[in-house]
Amino acid sequence: MVRVCRNREGHAFPQHDLIPLFPVFRFHFTVPMSQDAPEEPSEKSLQGAVFRPGSQEELLNVVELAFGYRGDITLELKSRESTNGYLFNRVLDGPRSYLEMFQPDHPCPRKIPCREIHAFHFTGQDTASGKSWEAWVRKRQEERKNEGQNFSGS
Amino acid sequence: MAVPLSQMATVVSYVVSQKLKGVKRYPLVLMLEPLFRCNLACAGCGKIQYPEHVLDRRLTPEQCWAAAEECGAPIISIPGGEPLIHPEMQDIVQGLVQRKKYVYLCTNAILLERKIDEYEPSNYLTFSVHMDGLRDEHDLTVCRDGVYDVATKAIKTALKRGFRVTTNTTLFNDANPQRVRAFFDEMMDLGVEGMMISPGYSYEKAPDQHSFLRRHRTQELFSDVLAKRKRRWRFNQSPLFLEFLEGKREYQCTPWGNPTYNIFGWQKPCYLLQDGYVSSFRELLESTAWEQYGVGRNEKCRDCMVHCGYEASAVEDTFSSWSGFAGTVKATLFPNMT
Numbered sequence: 001m002v003r004v005c006r007n008r009e010g011h012a013f014p015q016h017d018l019i020p021l022f023p024v025f026r027f028h029f030t031v032p033m034s035q036d037a038p039e040e041p042s043e044k045s046l047q048g049a050v051f052r053p054g055s056q057e058e059l060l061n062v063v064e065l066a067f068g069y070r071g072d073i074t075l076e077l078k079s080r081e082s083t084n085g086y087l088f089n090r091v092l093d094g095p096r097s098y099l100e101m102f103q104p105d106h107p108c109p110r111k112i113p114c115r116e117i118h119a120f121h122f123t124g125q126d127t128a129s130g131k132s133w134e135a136w137v138r139k140r141q142e143e144r145k146n147e148g149q150n151f152s153g154s
Numbered sequence: 155m156a157v158p159l160s161q162m163a164t165v166v167s168y169v170v171s172q173k174l175k176g177v178k179r180y181p182l183v184l185m186l187e188p189l190f191r192c193n194l195a196c197a198g199c200g201k202i203q204y205p206e207h208v209l210d211r212r213l214t215p216e217q218c219w220a221a222a223e224e225c226g227a228p229i230i231s232i233p234g235g236e237p238l239i240h241p242e243m244q245d246i247v248q249g250l251v252q253r254k255k256y257v258y259l260c261t262n263a264i265l266l267e268r269k270i271d272e273y274e275p276s277n278y279l280t281f282s283v284h285m286d287g288l289r290d291e292h293d294l295t296v297c298r299d300g301v302y303d304v305a306t307k308a309i310k311t312a313l314k315r316g317f318r319v320t321t322n323t324t325l326f327n328d329a330n331p332q333r334v335r336a337f338f339d340e341m342m343d344l345g346v347e348g349m350m351i352s353p354g355y356s357y358e359k360a361p362d363q364h365s366f367l368r369r370h371r372t373q374e375l376f377s378d379v380l381a382k383r384k385r386r387w388r389f390n391q392s393p394l395f396l397e398f399l400e401g402k403r404e405y406q407c408t409p410w411g412n413p414t415y416n417i418f419g420w421q422k423p424c425y426l427l428q429d430g431y432v433s434s435f436r437e438l439l440e441s442t443a444w445e446q447y448g449v450g451r452n453e454k455c456r457d458c459m460v461h462c463g464y465e466a467s468a469v470e471d472t473f474s475s476w477s478g479f480a481g482t483v484k485a486t487l488f489p490n491m492t
Contacts, residue, residue: 086204088431090430
């Protein structure tokens, strides 16, 4: 079941029957709006969330969230090692379940057994909450308006 | 005719041989994605939203050739990302052509004129140029002004050099049928070999979630667009698939017909959905729970009528029964009588 929760700043995010142990922070980009500037993550973005699953069911739920996330994730392992990368695959097969991750500086993917994972940090920018259609249409309309003003002013 | 006879004969003999062998699930078109990086950021595209280090990854030519050989499909479609960004794309294409695969290199054509000298015209190579409508519609869809003009210029250059050129068009729910018909006229005036059309698919990760088509709306739109079809319009796809888009035929999805291979591996279950990856085509066929996908089986498939799921279904229909074969002949010769 998916609930909508709010963080300390009042922003909504989906909560899949899991309570992150840490408060959920959001990144606020301060770059001025331009064509290449990343937008603030959408209300539904998991960017900044941290999950520490306490049961197998919770683990599976977080794995699905992490698998669907279009940004890098930092995994905190039970060995205290921390590893960062893009989680592109999960193979769920009971105790043999594992995740596959592309790390930024490694050509080959790394397999990480699910039983070794302590926490999931959604650390990377959520690339799916990028420039919106509405923003593009708005920008295009403004350009057209400016073109018209320049033309009439010349 | 929109497809050369040699290509048609290859596809027909391939499908017939699969049926004679009793193969239930066979691939028709390999969707080979050698990279996700693109030089456009279209509002309807859900293929490019990845971290930089993932966008920097590419399949090697050897990986591409191995996938083509393992899969065995007679046709290879190379989407992306933008394939022409790949520095070894000419080697990839050359190797596939040497293997007698019919290659459709899907490009937005921004780099086509600059890179065209790297390619040799061949019956096995087609530049499939992304064109989503007339100038205003196309530039709006690709979120950059001027791309339509660049693409049409590149199409002319490629045709002049003797390349096979087709267009691939995704229609969104705000499409104006009369403008689409005018677009078909304009593409045929350019001299392209044929056109490919498909409704959009609502990628979960695409920014624009408002413009995608619902199933009934898809059928209405394509009925309007394809009504009283002009004889000069040539479509580079199954005529039964076009009838399916118009709501004249019902098909179930055959996602194994267009398997996808990319930097993550073989994608389950199809080009559009990402439910996981495996390392071999055989594993893809054997380990995917195919019965869980398709209309009425999976919520994500509810409104999908995209070519990569249903074109293979239409081809299968053609070769599965006399009525399917007769329907194909009729739809080819008399498209306005069905």
